[in-house]
Amino acid sequence: MSRIAIVGAGPAGGTLAVWLATAGLAPMLIDAEQCPGGAGWRGAEGDGLRRAIAGSSLDYRPNNELIDIATDGRLTLQDATGRLTAVAADCLVLAPGATERLLPVPGWTLPGVLGLGALQRLLKRDGMRASGPLALVGSGPLLRLVAAQMIEAGVTLSGIVDAGRPIDFKLLAGLARRPAALLQGLQLDLRRRLAGIPLIHGFPVALHGKTQVEAVELADGRRLEAALVGLGFGLQSNTELARLAGLRLSWAPAWAAWLPERDRHFQSSRTNVFILGDGAGLGGMALAEAEALCLAGHLIERAQRPLPAGLAVLRRRAARQRPGLTRAGQALAAWSQVSASNLQALADQTIVCRCEGTTAGRVRAALAAGYQSKATIKLASRAGMGVCQGRCCEAGLQGLIEAAGIPPSRDPPGTVRLPLRPVIAAAFVKEPS
Amino acid sequence: MTSVPFTSPPAGPLVEVDLDGSPLFLPDGANLAAALMAAGVLRFGDTADGLPRGPYCLMGTCHGCALTIDDVAQSRSCRTTVRAGLVLRTAS
Numbered sequence: 001m002s003r004i005a006i007v008g009a010g011p012a013g014g015t016l017a018v019w020l021a022t023a024g025l026a027p028m029l030i031d032a033e034q035c036p037g038g039a040g041w042r043g044a045e046g047d048g049l050r051r052a053i054a055g056s057s058l059d060y061r062p063n064n065e066l067i068d069i070a071t072d073g074r075l076t077l078q079d080a081t082g083r084l085t086a087v088a089a090d091c092l093v094l095a096p097g098a099t100e101r102l103l104p105v106p107g108w109t110l111p112g113v114l115g116l117g118a119l120q121r122l123l124k125r126d127g128m129r130a131s132g133p134l135a136l137v138g139s140g141p142l143l144r145l146v147a148a149q150m151i152e153a154g155v156t157l158s159g160i161v162d163a164g165r166p167i168d169f170k171l172l173a174g175l176a177r178r179p180a181a182l183l184q185g186l187q188l189d190l191r192r193r194l195a196g197i198p199l200i201h202g203f204p205v206a207l208h209g210k211t212q213v214e215a216v217e218l219a220d221g222r223r224l225e226a227a228l229v230g231l232g233f234g235l236q237s238n239t240e241l242a243r244l245a246g247l248r249l250s251w252a253p254a255w256a257a258w259l260p261e262r263d264r265h266f267q268s269s270r271t272n273v274f275i276l277g278d279g280a281g282l283g284g285m286a287l288a289e290a291e292a293l294c295l296a297g298h299l300i301e302r303a304q305r306p307l308p309a310g311l312a313v314l315r316r317r318a319a320r321q322r323p324g325l326t327r328a329g330q331a332l333a334a335w336s337q338v339s340a341s342n343l344q345a346l347a348d349q350t351i352v353c354r355c356e357g358t359t360a361g362r363v364r365a366a367l368a369a370g371y372q373s374k375a376t377i378k379l380a381s382r383a384g385m386g387v388c389q390g391r392c393c394e395a396g397l398q399g400l401i402e403a404a405g406i407p408p409s410r411d412p413p414g415t416v417r418l419p420l421r422p423v424i425a426a427a428f429v430k431e432p433s
Numbered sequence: 434m435t436s437v438p439f440t441s442p443p444a445g446p447l448v449e450v451d452l453d454g455s456p457l458f459l460p461d462g463a464n465l466a467a468a469l470m471a472a473g474v475l476r477f478g479d480t481a482d483g484l485p486r487g488p489y490c491l492m493g494t495c496h497g498c499a500l501t502i503d504d505v506a507q508s509r510s511c512r513t514t515v516r517a518g519l520v521l522r523t524a525s
Contacts (some may be wrong), residue, residue, distance in 0.1 A: 039492075065493070080512050084507070100490065109497075111475035111487030114436055118491035122439070125440075126467040131440040214473045227438040276483060286436045354495065357481030377476055385508060388482075392489070421493070422507055 004299065004418065005030060005089035007066055007241060010038020012288035013095030014049045014276030019296035021058035022308040027061040038097050038286040039117060042124050045192065063432075068418035069245040075085055076378060082424045086099035091272045093295070094242060095288070098278040102164075103338060104360065104396040105137065106350045107207030108231060116146045116232030130155045131229025135216045135369060137205055140234035140336025141162025141185065148188040150230075151195050154302030159224040160192070163203035163215065163233065174331020178286075179322040181332075203342045210283065234336020236263050236395065238279050243416035245273055251409040254330045255281050258413050265298050266291060290318035290325060324390065343399035353393040355386020360400060367404045373411045374398065387422060390414070442471030448517035459515045465492075466491060466498040466511035477510065478524040500524065 003018060006013045009031035017029040029036075037046030053060055053266040061077065066074040067084065075087050097109040100115050107113070114122075116138060122128040129150070135158045147160050175182040192199060202219040207229055219430055239249060242260040250270035252259045258259070258282050266274045276295060277288030297315040300307055307315075348361030358381045374390075374397050374402050377383060383397055384390030390397075398408055445460030452474065459468040466488045469477070476485040477498050488498035491511045501522035502508035510521075 080514075099494065102490075107488050109480050109484060111477070111485050113487075113489065115490045115492075118489065121491050122467055123468075126464060126471070127441050127442045128439045128443065128467060128471055129441065130438055132436065133439050212487075225437065231523065275501075351480070351482075354486070354489075354497070387499070388494060391494050424505060433458075 001095050002091055002303070003028065003089045004091040004093065005087065006093045006095060007031075007075075008038065008095035008097055008277075008279075009033065009036040009060070009347060010097050010277065010288065011049075011093060011147070011285040012090070012097070012292045013093065014038065014041070014053065015274065015289050015292035016093060016095070016296050017058050017060075018049065018056055019053040019293070019308065021056040023296075023300040023303075023305045025300065025303055026057060026059065026155065027091065027303065028061065029053070030061045030064050030075070030087075032063070032065045034062055036041055036062070040097070040288070042121070045285075051433060061353065065421050066241060066244075067420050067423060069208060069241070071246070071315060076418070078419075078421060078423060078427070084427045086422065091274075091299070092245070093274045093276060094245065094279060095276045096238040096241045096283060097288075098280040098392070100240045101233045101236045101336065101395045102231075103233045103343070104346060104350050104352045104393070105205060105207060105231060106347055107209065107213065109351055109354055110207055110209050110211065110213040111211065112227065113207055113229045113231055116142050116230045119230045120149065121221070121227075123149065129153045130228045130417070132156070133158040133225045134228045134230060135159050135161070135224045135226035136230045137161040137216060138230070138234070139338055140230040141181075141332050142232055142336070144185065144188045144192070146230060147197070148181075148191050149193055149276055157195070157197045157253065158215070158226055159198045159200055161200045161205055161218065161224075162215075163342055164336055165334075166201070167335070171331050171335050173332075174327055178328040179402050181328065199349070203338070204345050204347075206347075209273070233338050233395070234333065234345070235278070235282055237282055239413060240391075240416050240420065242268065242279065243273060244418070244420055245270065245412060247273065247275070249412065251412075252281060253409070255333050256407075256408070257281070257333075266295050280331065281326070282326035282333040283325050284332065287325040287329055290322050293318040340397070340399055340402040343396070344403040346400075352396045353381075353383035353386060353390075355388050355392070356382040356384075358383035358393070363397060363400050364404075367401065372401070372406055374401065375414050377401070384414075437471070439471050443468055445515070448515065450515065450517070450519040450521060461515055461517065464511065464514045465502075465513040465515050465519070466509075467511040469510065470513050476523065478519070497508055516518045
C-alpha cells in the first residue's frame with residue numbers, strides 16, 4: 001500500500017490528514033510543534049482539529065523537524081532531543097505554511113525585541129504578556145491583529161509604527177472578496193482608536209537601549225517608550241521544504257514571490273509531491289483549509305476509496321471559494337510589503353545578518369563591487385552564513401538588492417541543503433558493533 | 434537581569450536549574466525560553482559584535498534563544514521544556 005506523509009499540522013496539513021485517515025488511508029502527519037494547529041489555529045479555533053487528530057488512527061509525529069527530503073522520498077526527522085529517525089513515503093504532501101518576514105531595523109538585535117508571532121505565542125501558549133509599555137513596528141494585517149490582541153489582553157501600547165504601504169483602492173477591492181476580514185480590520189482599527197493608541201506612518205525607526213530595548217525613535221525624532229518591542233513585516237510563503245525537495249519555483253507576480261509550481265491538483269514539479277496552503281502562495285487559514293479539502297477528495301478518489309460522509313459537499317464549497325480567497329490573500333500579502341526605498345534609508349551600520357553581524361554597509365559595499373545576487377553577496381559579506389542559515393536576513397538582503405535597482409524576479413531563492421536545521425554531530429555517528 | 438518586562442509567568446511547580454553557575458527556579462514543564470524571560474533573563478548570549486542578544490522568533494528559526502544546555506552548544510531553548518537539573522550556559 002502507498003504511504004502518504006504530510007509535513008505540517010496546520011489548517012492545510014492537519015485538515016488533509018484527518019480526512020485521509022477517515023477514508024482509511026493511514027497517513028503520517030509530521031509536525032515541528034508540540035500540538036497540532038500550526039501558527040494559525042493555536043487558539044480555540046484549532047480545538048476541532050486537535051480533537052479530530054486525537055481521535056483518529058493517523059500516525060502523528062509531533063515535535064519533529066524535517067531535516068532532509070531525499071530524492072527517493074525518504075525523510076529524515078529530528079525530535080526535540082536531537083534524535084534522528086528516517087521514514088519512507090511514496091506520496092509526500094508539504095504544508096509548511098508561512099514564516100514571518102523579518103526586515104532589519106537599527107537596534108533589532110537588542111533583547112526585548114520580539115517577532116509579532118513570538119508575542120502571540122507567549123500570550124496564547126504561555127499566558128505571558130508585556131508588563132511595561134509595548135511598541136509595535138511593522139506592516140500589514142498581522143501588525144493590526146497583534147495590536148488588537150495585546151489591547152484585549154490588557155497590555156499598555158505606547159504606539160504602532162506602520163512601515164507598509166497606505167490602504168488604497170486595490171487593497172480594498174481585494175479585501176472585498178472577504179467581507180468578514182474587511183469588517184474585522186475595521187473593528188481592529190476602531191479598538192485601537194478607542195484605546196487612544198497612536199498609529200504612526202513613517203520609516204525608518206531605530207530601537208534604543210543598553211542591555212535591553214528601552215525606546216523606539218521615530219523618523220521625526222520623537223520617542224516611544226518600550227519595555228518590549230514587537231517587530232514584523234507581514235508573512236511570506238515558507239518555501240524551504242519545496243527547495244529542499246528540489247521542486248521547481250517560479251516568480252509569481254501576483255504575490256511578488258518565488259513560489260513552487262503546482263498543477264490543478266496541487267502536484268509540484270515532482271510526481272507525487274504535493275504542496276498546500278500558505279507555502280504555495282499566501283492565502284491564509286481559510287484558503288489553506290479549502291485546498292486541503294480539495295486535495296483530500298483527489299487523493300481518496302485516486303486510491304479508489306469511497307469519499308467519507310460530508311467531504312463531497314465540503315469539497316464543492318471549498319472549490320467555489322478558492323478563487324476569491326486567493327485574490328484576498330494576494331491583496332493582504334501586498335499590504336504588508338515594504339517598499340525598497342525604506343530599506344535604502346537604512347543606516348549603513350544597521351545589522352542585517354543577526355548571526356554573522358553583517359551590516360547594511362557591508363552588503364552595499366558588495367553590491368558596489370558588482371555582486372548582484374543573494375548567493376554571491378552571501379559569499380562576499382557572510383550575510384546568511386550563520387546558524388539560522390539565512391532565514392532571518394534573506395528578506396532584508398533582498399530589499400537592499402532591490403534598493404540597488406535589481407528586481408527580486410531576477411534573483412531566484414538560493415539552494416537549500418540538508419540538514420535543514422542544525423544537527424548534533426553524534427546523531428550521524430553509528431556506534432561500532 | 435534588569436526589569437522584568439512580562440507579567441504572569443507560565444504555571445507549574447518550580448524546579449531548580451543552573452544558569453551560569455547560579456540556581457534559578459522555573460516552572461516544571463514550561464517552555465524554557467518563555468520561562469527564562471518570565472524570570473527576567475533577557476540576554477541569552479552575545480551577537481557576533483559583542484552586543485547582548487535574546488530570543489526573537491520563539492519558533493525555532495532565529496537561534497536568538499540558543500544556550501549551551503547540558504553541554505550541547507547552540508541548543509534552542511524555545512524548543513526545550515523545563516525540567517529539574519538543567520545546566521544552562523549563556524554563550525558569548
